[in-house]
Amino acid sequence: MGGSMVVELISVGTEILLGNIVNTNAAYLAEQCAGLGLSCYYQDVVGDNEERLCAVIRTALSRADILLISGGLGPTQDDLTKEAAAKVLERSLYLHEESRAALQAYFEKRGLEITDNNWKQAMVPEGCIVLDNPNGTAPGIIMEKDGKHIILMPGPPNEMIPMFETSVVPYLNGLQSGVIFSQTVKICGVGESKAESMVKDLIDSQSNPTIATYAKTGEVHLRVTARAENEKEAKKLVKPVVKDLKGRFGSSVYTTEDDVTLETAVVDLLRANHLSLVTAESCTGGALAARIVNVAGVSDVFKAGYVTYSNKSKRRLLGIKKSMLLKHGAVSKEVAREMAKGAAVFSKADVTVSVTGIAGPDGGTEEKPVGLVYIGCSVCGKVTIKECRFSGSRAKIRENTVSAALALLRECILQYCSEVTFGSKEK
Amino acid sequence: MGGSMVVELISVGTEILLGNIVNTNAAYLAEQCAGLGLSCYYQDVVGDNEERLCAVIRTALSRADILLISGGLGPTQDDLTKEAAAKVLERSLYLHEESRAALQAYFEKRGLEITDNNWKQAMVPEGCIVLDNPNGTAPGIIMEKDGKHIILMPGPPNEMIPMFETSVVPYLNGLQSGVIFSQTVKICGVGESKAESMVKDLIDSQSNPTIATYAKTGEVHLRVTARAENEKEAKKLVKPVVKDLKGRFGSSVYTTEDDVTLETAVVDLLRANHLSLVTAESCTGGALAARIVNVAGVSDVFKAGYVTYSNKSKRRLLGIKKSMLLKHGAVSKEVAREMAKGAAVFSKADVTVSVTGIAGPDGGTEEKPVGLVYIGCSVCGKVTIKECRFSGSRAKIRENTVSAALALLRECILQYCSEVTFGSKEK
Numbered sequence: 001m002g003g004s005m006v007v008e009l010i011s012v013g014t015e016i017l018l019g020n021i022v023n024t025n026a027a028y029l030a031e032q033c034a035g036l037g038l039s040c041y042y043q044d045v046v047g048d049n050e051e052r053l054c055a056v057i058r059t060a061l062s063r064a065d066i067l068l069i070s071g072g073l074g075p076t077q078d079d080l081t082k083e084a085a086a087k088v089l090e091r092s093l094y095l096h097e098e099s100r101a102a103l104q105a106y107f108e109k110r111g112l113e114i115t116d117n118n119w120k121q122a123m124v125p126e127g128c129i130v131l132d133n134p135n136g137t138a139p140g141i142i143m144e145k146d147g148k149h150i151i152l153m154p155g156p157p158n159e160m161i162p163m164f165e166t167s168v169v170p171y172l173n174g175l176q177s178g179v180i181f182s183q184t185v186k187i188c189g190v191g192e193s194k195a196e197s198m199v200k201d202l203i204d205s206q207s208n209p210t211i212a213t214y215a216k217t218g219e220v221h222l223r224v225t226a227r228a229e230n231e232k233e234a235k236k237l238v239k240p241v242v243k244d245l246k247g248r249f250g251s252s253v254y255t256t257e258d259d260v261t262l263e264t265a266v267v268d269l270l271r272a273n274h275l276s277l278v279t280a281e282s283c284t285g286g287a288l289a290a291r292i293v294n295v296a297g298v299s300d301v302f303k304a305g306y307v308t309y310s311n312k313s314k315r316r317l318l319g320i321k322k323s324m325l326l327k328h329g330a331v332s333k334e335v336a337r338e339m340a341k342g343a344a345v346f347s348k349a350d351v352t353v354s355v356t357g358i359a360g361p362d363g364g365t366e367e368k369p370v371g372l373v374y375i376g377c378s379v380c381g382k383v384t385i386k387e388c389r390f391s392g393s394r395a396k397i398r399e400n401t402v403s404a405a406l407a408l409l410r411e412c413i414l415q416y417c418s419e420v421t422f423g424s425k426e427k
Numbered sequence: 428m429g430g431s432m433v434v435e436l437i438s439v440g441t442e443i444l445l446g447n448i449v450n451t452n453a454a455y456l457a458e459q460c461a462g463l464g465l466s467c468y469y470q471d472v473v474g475d476n477e478e479r480l481c482a483v484i485r486t487a488l489s490r491a492d493i494l495l496i497s498g499g500l501g502p503t504q505d506d507l508t509k510e511a512a513a514k515v516l517e518r519s520l521y522l523h524e525e526s527r528a529a530l531q532a533y534f535e536k537r538g539l540e541i542t543d544n545n546w547k548q549a550m551v552p553e554g555c556i557v558l559d560n561p562n563g564t565a566p567g568i569i570m571e572k573d574g575k576h577i578i579l580m581p582g583p584p585n586e587m588i589p590m591f592e593t594s595v596v597p598y599l600n601g602l603q604s605g606v607i608f609s610q611t612v613k614i615c616g617v618g619e620s621k622a623e624s625m626v627k628d629l630i631d632s633q634s635n636p637t638i639a640t641y642a643k644t645g646e647v648h649l650r651v652t653a654r655a656e657n658e659k660e661a662k663k664l665v666k667p668v669v670k671d672l673k674g675r676f677g678s679s680v681y682t683t684e685d686d687v688t689l690e691t692a693v694v695d696l697l698r699a700n701h702l703s704l705v706t707a708e709s710c711t712g713g714a715l716a717a718r719i720v721n722v723a724g725v726s727d728v729f730k731a732g733y734v735t736y737s738n739k740s741k742r743r744l745l746g747i748k749k750s751m752l753l754k755h756g757a758v759s760k761e762v763a764r765e766m767a768k769g770a771a772v773f774s775k776a777d778v779t780v781s782v783t784g785i786a787g788p789d790g791g792t793e794e795k796p797v798g799l800v801y802i803g804c805s806v807c808g809k810v811t812i813k814e815c816r817f818s819g820s821r822a823k824i825r826e827n828t829v830s831a832a833l834a835l836l837r838e839c840i841l842q843y844c845s846e847v848t849f850g851s852k853e854k
Binding site: 016017018019020021022023024026027028029030031032033034040041042043044045046047049052056059158212214215279281283284285286287288289290292293294296297298299300302303304305306307308309310311312313316317347359360361362363392393394395398 | 443474713715724732789
């Protein structure tokens, strides 16, 4: 199969150098390239300056096989990426008729007047491959010289990502001997270091497929990547490893599909079991409900959410007794339990989830420190409480709480379903 | 004053090259450096590899005066940044007694056992400045040679940012002739291009202070930066420009304080006027409430939030009539109005804000396209409705909606307060 090809990522834009925007393009492309089996040793950011652009491209060509460059393809005088890349490869630009027509159609469809500077975007280097950009005006460009590949993509993520997936991935796959196939095993409710120790032997012993671990908030993703002569062979290599991982992590694996998130998995599970959901949140203040509403079309499953940040609202909206709040404090397993039960009583939802905790930075005590969170989950009357201790900033604690609540929801629904199934078999 | 010094940002970590994490450190440092009047032409990312680290440091030294390097200072064998930087500057490492003691105290305070690999972090290059790290185990390091400055900071943002603010900013200010002072005028409810056109004459005509515009979701920040011999002089240069900007944008300016966010400004305004708040959200699904709960200690002002994503919950929790939902549709100015009114009736809050819209990707029609959002705001019985049309992804539309709701809240409260004040004067 040979060693893997080396890619270098170059992000172009003065707005990145000024810290005006976060370079999410580089993170996206880095993860994608790893999944395609490409090695990446350097990422660069450079402004909209032809001299410095040329210097960065020359340096990158000296140490990588493939340059993935995003940004600086637009219509303004500041957009110089294409000009710089063409200069380095000693190509001249010509008017690409199809791009000109596409540009015209783009503006006409939107009823916009096309200003003269836009035509610049239809100029492309000689001997290049032109990539369609259905979401914007600047086409992508691929140039090849002496076995090196320069790939230019627009900067806006909503243009770059579809172009990368549609046009660049097939091109990159074509460059490599054989085919890359990867599948991600997504796990919730298991800590990063525990997950890593559970797969260390596999990571150390495997070279094809490889296994890479990615820690997300409250989740760990294990990506299994194989290279083979064709897709069928590559899948055959990936399959037993995915099976092994599923065996090791059991029900903590919530999906092996790329486009399924933890909230999607929870919503799918609720829908499949005809269960309705209601949330009751204190410290997360609505962030758990908002995460569930990330799933489009969730209104058949998600009935409502209560944000009861103050004690008064816990009493009014969820019927928590004042004496209970006084006796145990708002952050207690007892109040988490009553919140989940109260939400179920008031909303008549099948499943409710409650959250109460100390997100900080103030409000912690020795007995109840910042980061202490109780999560309650009621499924058809059976309530489970989980105590969590998170660290970090207020924002970090709240993010972790949301993920932990989704993981607990999933666990409790699975538990309920297995009991129901078991119960029905008993009859 | 002379030309500005040139800084280059180097982020170290294989996890960035793999796309495991987004490089937010670079964005933070880039914005800070711009505010300090430093020029930045390149950012680099390199993995935990000594040879490549040395190469990147050498290249950066050839084109910048100051290298800000984050990451790779930890206790593991992979952490090689300090070793590489010392190698390039031909310095040997020695055990820094104060860092050793600080390391020991750090572990003892937390009741943790210190493993041998940790002591590596107390080794520092000869002739360097050592920077305290109260939030972690690896100290920061500043080295100087031939007028070039290499500054090493730990990678975790919660360690890097405090170290940068406390130790690195004063050092950087000391390097430059004179002093830099900057102040940010934060604006909401005005679009980016409109804001830019309103200050273009100022930006073009000013060189000290400079004015830079930063587009945030639903906000524009204008940063005014002056350089002068001392802080008093620099402030004197900034003051009239900030005054001019405040005049141009009037009540759209919500703060000129760095640590005040839009949600903080809204909460402060509510608190100052003894007004309580309740939210009622459909398409944002709790994200507006969650943003308000970003403000620690908000429970005196924020009473509760209703997340009424389904039509049924709009009826049950907010008392919206079925006939109204049928006649106007859930996404309508009428329903936004009834949601704000219903929330006020049920919660008895002084101020309520409601949101209903089509976040997509499905559910749009020609008459009511994806991105159409109605926001309602009721202040002591007076209801204002705003229609917005956003574009972009489901996530983007929801983010923009939250910001627009905060901006409308602020506008309506200000309006109410001015009427009350005016009214009382009339008497």
